Amino acid sequence: MRWPFFKKTTAILSLPTVLLVVISVLTIQALNAKPTFIRIIDQGSITRDTSLSPGADIRGVTLNRPNSAPLYVDAVVSFEHPHTIDSSTNTYSDTLAIIGDFSSKKNPSHLALTEGGSIIVRINASYHSGDSITVYEIGQHTGRTAEYYEVSVSTSENGPWEVLGTGAGETQFTIE
Secondary structure, three states: OOOHHHOOOOOOOOHHHHHHHHHHHHHHHHHHOOOEEEEEEEOHHHHOOOOOOOOOEEEEEEEEOOOOOOEEOOEEEEEEOOOOOOOOOOOOOOHHHHOOOHHHOOOOOOEEOOOOOEEEEEEOOOOOOOOEEEEEEOHHHHOOOOOEEEEEEEOOOOOOOEEEEEEEOOEEEEOO
C-alpha cells in the first residue's frame, strides 16, 4: 500500500513567489552595502599655483559603473580649509553646489576649495573594482587654468583612504 503523502511531486514556484525572493535578496544586499566616501584635497600649495584663484573649482563628483548611469554625491561629510573664507575672496563656498546631478541644474554653481583645502563627500552606493570616480573641476572653463587636486576613496568617512591619484580639470580615476 502506498501512502498518498509520499507521492513524488514537483514544486513549481509561482511568479509572485519568485519576485518576492528576488526582491528580498536585493533588499538584503542594499542594506549591507556600504556608501562610498570620496576625499578631494586641493594641491595648489604643493604645485605652487600662485594664481588668484581660491583653489580647485569642483562642480560635481560621480561614481561610474560600466553600462550604468552615473551616481551623484548625496551628502557633504566635511569641508576643511586652512584659510578663512570670506565672500569677497571666495564667493563659491556653498557645499550644496556639488550635491546631486549638477548637469540638470539650471544655473550650476561650483565649490571652490581654498589652497590646501579638502572636502569629503558621500555617494550612497558601494564601489567595486572596475568602477571609476570622475571629478568635474572647472578651472579651465572659468577663464583660468585647470587646478590640481588629489582624490582618495574609502568605505568609511574616517578612512583608511585609498589614493586614486592626482588630477587637474575633469579627470576620471579607475578603482583597482
